[in-house]
Amino acid sequence: MSAGDTQKHLPLEAMHEEAGARFGAFAGWHMPLTYPTGVMKEHLHTREKAGLFDISHMQLFAVEGAEAAAFLSRACPLDAAGLGEGKSKYTVLLNEEAGIIDDLIVTRLDAERFMVVANAGNAAKDEAHLNAVAEGFDVTVTPLERVFLALQGPEAEGVLIGAGLDLSDLTFMTAAEPRQDWFATRSGYTGEDGFEIALPLGEAQAFAEKILADERAQWIGLAARDSLRLEAGLCLHGQDIDETTDPASAAILWAIPKRLREEGGFIGADALRRIIAEGAKERRVGLKPEGRQPVRSGVPLMNEEGRTVGRVTSGGFGPSAGHPVAMGYVATALTDAGTPLLAEVRGNRVPVHVHPLPFTPHRYRKG
């Protein structure tokens, strides 16, 4: 997307401009990439204190109706009926071939109401898919217009209390509706403790200002969001997972209950069962380049004999790790930690080895 006027704009764009953000295009949106502090310090600040991210590009869907749970258990490999009220779960939308249409966080709000958080770039596709699956169920899927903020880092809870929002009762992957048309989960995309909070447009600026009045909090751009999630080993849909990858090769089978993998009932179940039985041919792994040169998305990976055995899907520098970090897919036989590989970067062969994920330990508040 090149022309600025075809991009979607964040409701709080003026605040980001005021903060000196540099903008760039992401998933059709005009997004703050960095602030004057710079990506390195923004990244470290999030791990040390509290980083505020405007993630309003992401799409929330309200899923409501007598058959909401049955519908979600059809659309996703998820036991929605067994999900407790106020509980969130990471899941995916699969196509019939078990390819990943999108990855989602689904939260049960009450008996007949769920909240689904989807990726910006997939929002339209997800909505069409969900509506198609919804035919035959007593359920409605409603895209919500909200400002969506993430506050991530060890000081997030305290900063929110100072801003008048006490979410200290929540633990990792639980959620609440603290005010009318607000939605908050204790989760995120950085590996840190933190929260994601959706709220009505009219209340958002005042709330963001209250957060930023606390010196422990500052705006963090999309560039640091990417380096934080990469160190945390979390997938970016469209890069690390897509419709050509399945949950087994993407190494996210942990998100699918074993019973469901066997019994099925969700779209893509037969294909997934077959893939699991045959064994995935390749698997997503962490990759640590030796030295300081980053290896990035699209770089081919070779074994020591020079045969192509995989590819890098995300890569960059990990400011907290202090070295380059990457993830990608390699042939299943080469997925053991420590396996030496070569990444071909501009004609040079950079030694890398398979590294356990995450690169920086998760620090979720599990209660």
Added chain:
Amino acid sequence: MSKTYFTEDHEWIRVEGGTATVGITPYAQEQLGDLVFVELPEAGKALAKGETAVVVESVKAASDVYAPADGEVAEVNEALSSDPSLVNTAPMGDGWLWKMTLSDESQLDGLMDEAAYKKSVA
């Protein structure tokens, strides 16, 4: 006496006696953000004007730095191997990238001086 020229691709080249020092401009480093790696050429490498001489890598992306003129690499800034952030903190000083001999100094005639460059990025 030295003279500094600027390219449209945001390199600077400072000519002093027979050699020239090349780097990226303050504007360029600001656009790139924090650098984490600089891929430097070998001394002695022949460079053609417009050819990629150096690759600078930020947290997020890799960007080419082009040779502003024909010549040969005389020396590279080895300090950048351990501290690439020198390019951010002192792009026109300690963050220089390489020194080169020039085959034809008149190739620089078409480049901008500092005032013209500053106007172009204002």
